[in-house]
Every structure is written in structure tokens, then in C-alpha cells.
Amino acid sequence: MTAALTLEGVSIQFGGIRALEDVSCQVPAGQLRGIIGPNGSGKTTLLNVISRIYPVTSGAIRLFGDDITRWPNHAVARHGVMRTYQRVALVNQLTVLENVMLGLHATRRQSLLGIAFCTPGYRRFERESVDRARGTLEFVGIEHLADRRGDELSGGQMRLVEIARAVVSRPRVLLLDEPAAGLSLVRIDEIADLIRRINAELGVTVVLVEHVLNLVMSLCERISVLVSGQLLVESGSPSEVQEDPRVREAYLGQARAHGPGQGQGEGEAADARA
């Protein structure tokens, strides 16, 4: 099996602080990988490094064998890495449909002259884009929201739109940064189902950073555990991770009351909401 994503000794430093230290791991194509870890352990930083928002201090990142370590960040997106954010980042002046269409930038684009003079080729392209965006909205189950504006949605709806925007271009790798944060339990189930379908039906490799451990344990085949910028577990099955005493220790060290076991999900969700 080819690796979709390979990190080789990735380190990143802000000022004097090492946010990630010598992180190496592989995510095989088609896998649904979870990344967990206590607050401030560098999970979001890891996603930012993969989508090239932060330049790495040392190490290499490969995407299906291509070394993307020094690529400009828009090129990484065009190469098939899309993501969502912890704080939802929709464009409020656009409708839901148009927000999803933004995600198509990563695929084919049109020349400005073609757009300016509204050539038939461009018209066809825009029509296809609308169709693809509508199709994705249906896939996510929010086609009825198509004409609402970004700022007229509930928090849960915003998350779904952001996911639609990230998958409309059929990326090869999808990075999800706490998609369940701030959602009710029913909504979390919906999101879990959606992520599973994105992985299975669209064949997208998913990297899921999440605080709601329940979700990660039930959803992911393999889980990585990040503690203080280092990988404690590179890749383990949910049961291995749950039984690993080091993982328990790391979580206990941070907040005594919360363990990484089943049934603690609600407490974690409450944390994320706060």
C-alpha cells in the first residue's frame, strides 16, 4: 500500500519553543487516521505544517511520494490536500453554495480573460462548478441551505459547509481539525457518519484531529498520540491506544479527572465547547 502522507523527522520552532519535535509517521492511502493528544500538544500545529501554513524548521513532508516540504501553500492545496479549521472559516459575504464553490479553486481554474469576456468555455465550466457544488451539498445533506449566507447559519451547519467546501474538489487527503467541537451529541453522530462516508465512498484519506475521544475511537482504524510536540504512539489501533499506560499517564498529567476511555467523550466535548 502506498503512503498518502509521510512525515520524516518534522520539527518546528516558534521563537525558542519547539512546537513539534522529530515527528515521523506514515498514513497509508485510504486510511482514516485519528490524532489525539492533550491540549497544547501540537495537533493543530501538525495540520498547519502539513497544509504548509507554517514552514517546518527541519524534516520533510511527502504526499504520495512527492516532497512538498518547500512548496507554496496554495500548491499543496492544488495537489489534493484540503482541510477544515477549529474556528470555522467561511466567507460570510458568499452563500453556502458559493462557499462550497470556493473549494473548486484547487482543481481546474479559468483564465481571467475567459471570465471577463464570458466565453462559452467559461460558462460551461461555471455551470459544471455549480453542479458539482450542489452535488456535494446533497452528499453532505445540506442542499436546502444552498442560498443562505455564511453568517446566517448555526454552528453545526457552518461545520458541514466547511466540510463540503473541503471535499468538493475530491481531495486525496482531508485534514479535519476538531470537526465535532461545540456540537451536540446527535450532531456528533451525524458528523461521524459523514466522515465515514467521505472516507469510504469518496476514497479520501482522512486525518482527524479531535478532542471528542469517543468519536476518534469509534471512527478511526489507526490512531496517533501526540504529547508535548512528540509522537507518543506513532500508529496504534483504538484498543491498543486505550490500553497504553503512557497515553493514560499523559492525559492524567494534564487533567486528573479525564481519562482517555470510552464514556469520557461527553466531558471532552464540554471542554471543547468552553
Add this chain to the structure above:
Amino acid sequence: MIMARPERVLRYAAVAGVAVLAVAPWMVSLYKVHVLNILIINIILATSLNLVMGYAGQFAKANVAFMGLGAYTMGLLVTRADWSFWIAWPAGALLAAAVGTLVALPALRLRGLYLAIITISFVLIVHWSFLHARFLTGGASGFSVPHPNYFGLPIPNIQATYYLSLLTLLGAMWIVRNLVASGFGRSLLCLAEQELVAPALGINVFTTKIAVFALSGLLAGLAGGLHAVTLQFIDPQNFWLLQLVVQLCMVALGGVASLLGSVLGASIMILLIEVLRAFKGLWEFAIGAILLLTIVFFPRGIAGLVEHLFPSLRERRHRP
């Protein structure tokens, strides 16, 4: 009673507006033709500024300088180098567009206040150059520009220039409308609201900013050339901070990131300027007061108010 659908009303209003503008030169006095011409040029200018400031959300205010560069280049090429207006005009606009790409470079690094300050300084330096390069520009007293050669078109020059402006406006509005309702327009709005997210969606921030500044420069340059042949005169006073603030008012009053807003804003401002022209200080006070009241009570301008009342009139950012 059957209520007409607002979007249809708007479309009819636009067609009617264009029709009125098309027959106006034969219905009203020459002075009013002149004022209407200035209005048309200012709609182009407001659109140009709105592209950068409203759609792309960049606090760049160099528009007046682009306009001046377009006007001076055209005027100097025509009067000093004996170029035809029909070559000199686009040449001036292209130069303005080229300078626009240069101004886009600091916009890649600087944000908000700092971008505003550096671009305002740029405007002042360009104005200063017009004022002090006397051997070329005639300094503060300026120089006169002839009518373009209309190749024996059987209508008077003033009307001919008016129709040239009108055609330019319609062409510019068509192109800008196409652009803002496309992936390009959507990426501009993304830059304005979520600049850090844009690259992660595959948007090349560098080329997008360059493109929007160049386009804005091109439009302002074209408008500058038209302005010069409309007044038949070029002097530095027309490319000064006052014009900058007037254009800012047009965009803020009409509505940011809205073509309808540019049209409404420019129309209201030009009307006001005409009405208040006789009162020296009052003129400035009124502009200031209107601007302040708009910002406080209608932050998204008149177009924002219209869209709030009739959601179906929201500007589309895609082709249905």
C-alpha cells in the same frame, strides 16, 4: 395587487437608466451633458476602487494616482508626442495598470492601516511629481488637451466624448460583473474575509492581488483619460486627496463589494457636489456629515440597506 419581483424591477431600472443616459445628450443643456459625463466617469472610478477596497478588502487608496497617471500619460503623449488619442488613451491606462501591480507588492506584506498610509503617501508623491515636474506637466497651471479625433462622426465633440464614456462604462461594468460573479470574484471576497485560509483552498494570493490591483489601475487609468478629454484640461488639483476622499465616500455610501453600490454612491455624491458647489465650507461639512452618518447607521451602505430589505437583490457571486 401583484408585487413585481424586486430583481426584475432592478433589471428594468438598469435598462431604463442606460436608455435615459443614451438619449440625454439631445435632451438637456451642454452643461448637464458635462455633469452626466463626469458622473459616468466617477462610476467607473468608484467601481475601480470598490474592486480593491470592497471586494478584495485591501485598504489601498492609490486610485487617484492611477487616474492621474492615465490622464497625464494620455495628455502628454497627445500634446507632446503627437500620438493619436486612440493609442495614447489605452497606453495611459496600461501604464496605470502596470503601476497598479507595483502598488500590489507592498499589499502582499502590509495590512490595514499601514497599507492605507503607504498608498496615501504614494498618491501624494505622484501629485507632488505632477506639480513639480514643470518642464513636462506645466506644474500647477496644467495644460489643455484637445478633443479626440472622431473621424468625422456627425455629432458634436462634447456629445461624442460623452458616448465614448458611456460605452466605456458599459463595457467596464459588463467585464467587472462577469469577474465578480466568477471564481475570481469569490477568491477576492475570500481574501477580504479570510486571507489566511485562501491559500489552503488553492488560491494563489500573490497573483490574485496583482490581478485585482492591475485591473483597478486599468479602469482608473481609462477613467483618467476620459476625465482629461471631458474637461479638455489636466492639472494636479484633480488627482489630490480631496478626490480620493470623494471616491472613498462613493464606495462607503453606496456599499462595499457591490456594483449597485458603486453606481448609487457615485450618483449621489456627484449630485451632492453639484448642489453644494456654491457653498465653500458647507460643501466639505456636508460630505463629512453624510459619510459619518452612513458609516454609523448603514455600515454596508445604501446597497447593504437595499439587500437587507430585498434579499433577492443580493449580488450573485456565481452564474445561476
Add this chain to the structure above:
Amino acid sequence: MFFDLLASGIALGSIYGLVALGMVVVYKGARAVNFAHGEIFATAAFVGYLLTANGIGYWGALTLAVLVTTILGILIERGAYRPLANASDLALIIATIAVSFMIKGVVRTSYGTRGDFVAYPPIFSFDPLIIQGVFIQRQHLVLGGVAVVCMVLFGLFFALTRHGKMMQAVSEDKEAAALVGINVRLVFLWIWALGSLLGGLAGVLMAPIILVYPDMGLSILVKSFAAAVLGGFDSLAGAVIGGLLMGIFEQMLSGYAGTMFQDIAGFAVIILVLLVRPSGLFGSKEQTRV
């Protein structure tokens, strides 16, 4: 000539510093760039002129004119800043530009038939002092001196008094200041009043050395902008030092290269500083996050 230019540069520069200080106080304290600051300066100069022309002595006129601009600052806070507390930076910038136009309109109307340029009556005789071979205008000396004294007093006020400390607290962290019971809105009012007071003070100090005219606000705005940008927009000391450097640079440029370059000195400084080091000499860097 060098020392003559240096002396007048320092004198003018200390007044620029005072104007820039007013601007930076408002930016640092209330996160607003006051594009109407130049008009406050111009208003003070004109009011001062009116009062002196009506037989009130220089220092009396100064006090009254500064009082007027302080009230003006309070009005701006109430009318243009407070209603926009939650608005974008762009809205605030446009609002202060709008205010500057309103003030300019009123001032221009008040000039009436007086003509566009009026000369402020000099406070002292015109013959310059000669110290060690360096020509110094008496007015430059006194006015520059007053500017320096005001800056020192202001620094002491900021560092030592309770009100000064409250303003500091608000400018560092609005929410935290509110939590410890500081009336943040009231402090904003003081900040605007104080910023305008400084601008007005500089206006009356500067008036006797230059002509007074309705559009004088713009050129001083550019200069104080340049001074503030040079010093770093959020540094009080930076504004003062930036003002001094700006005054010296401008005088040297006009002395050695020609007076027409005096106008452009400010813009050149702004563009250079922003391209090379946007945070200025003493400012703190902006940080962005996802």
C-alpha cells in the same frame, strides 16, 4: 548652516513630536487612527489667531484654544468613535476622515472674507539670538522649549497619576481593565480628550512660526503620520523621537536640496519605513494567527 538647520529642525521637530504624540495616544489607547488630528491642530491655530486678534494675550489664547480642541476631542469620541465600537478598522478610518472634513468645512466657513492665509501675530521680536555663532529664532527656542516641557509633563502624568495608569491599563488589555473595575468608556473619553489636547497645544505653538490657513491640517497630518510611523505607531517615546528626526530631516532637506522637497520629506519617510521596517524604530510587531 548645518547648525542653524539643526536648531530649527529640533524646534520644529519637537512640535511635530507633540502632534504625533497626540495621534499615538489615541491609537495606542483606543486603537483608532485619528485622521482628523490635523484638523484639530488647524482648529487650535485658527481659534488662537481669532483670540489674539481680539486682544487676548498669547498664553491666554493658548489656554482657551486648547480647551476648545479638548472639547472637540470629546465630541469626536461621542459622535464618531463610540457608535463604531464594534465596527471594522475601515469604518473607523472613514469616520475620522469624515470628521476631518466636517471640521475643515466649519473652519473654512469661519475664515469668511478674511482670505485664505492669515499671519499669526508674533510673540517676540524678530531678531534672532546668536549663540556660539548659531542663529536661533527666539520663537523657535521658546515654542520648542514649551513642547519639550509638555512632553515631559505628559510622560509624568502617564507614569505617575492614577488616571494615566488607568489609560495604560486600558490600552494594554481592554477586557482585563474592565474586569478590575475600570470604566473603560470613560477612559476612552479621556484618551480622545488628551490626544486632542496635545494636537491643539501643538497647533497654537506652531501657529506663530507658520501661516494659518484652512488646509494647514493636512500637511501637519502627513508630518505627524511620518513621525509616528518612523517611531512605531504604538510607542509614545517613538512618536517624540520620530517627530524630532522628522523635523531635522525636513529642515536639512529643504536647506540643502531646496524648499520644494520639504513637502515630500514626510511621504518619503513613510514609504521607506513601511517598506523596510513596518513596525518603525520602537513599535511592536503585529502577529497573525489562523
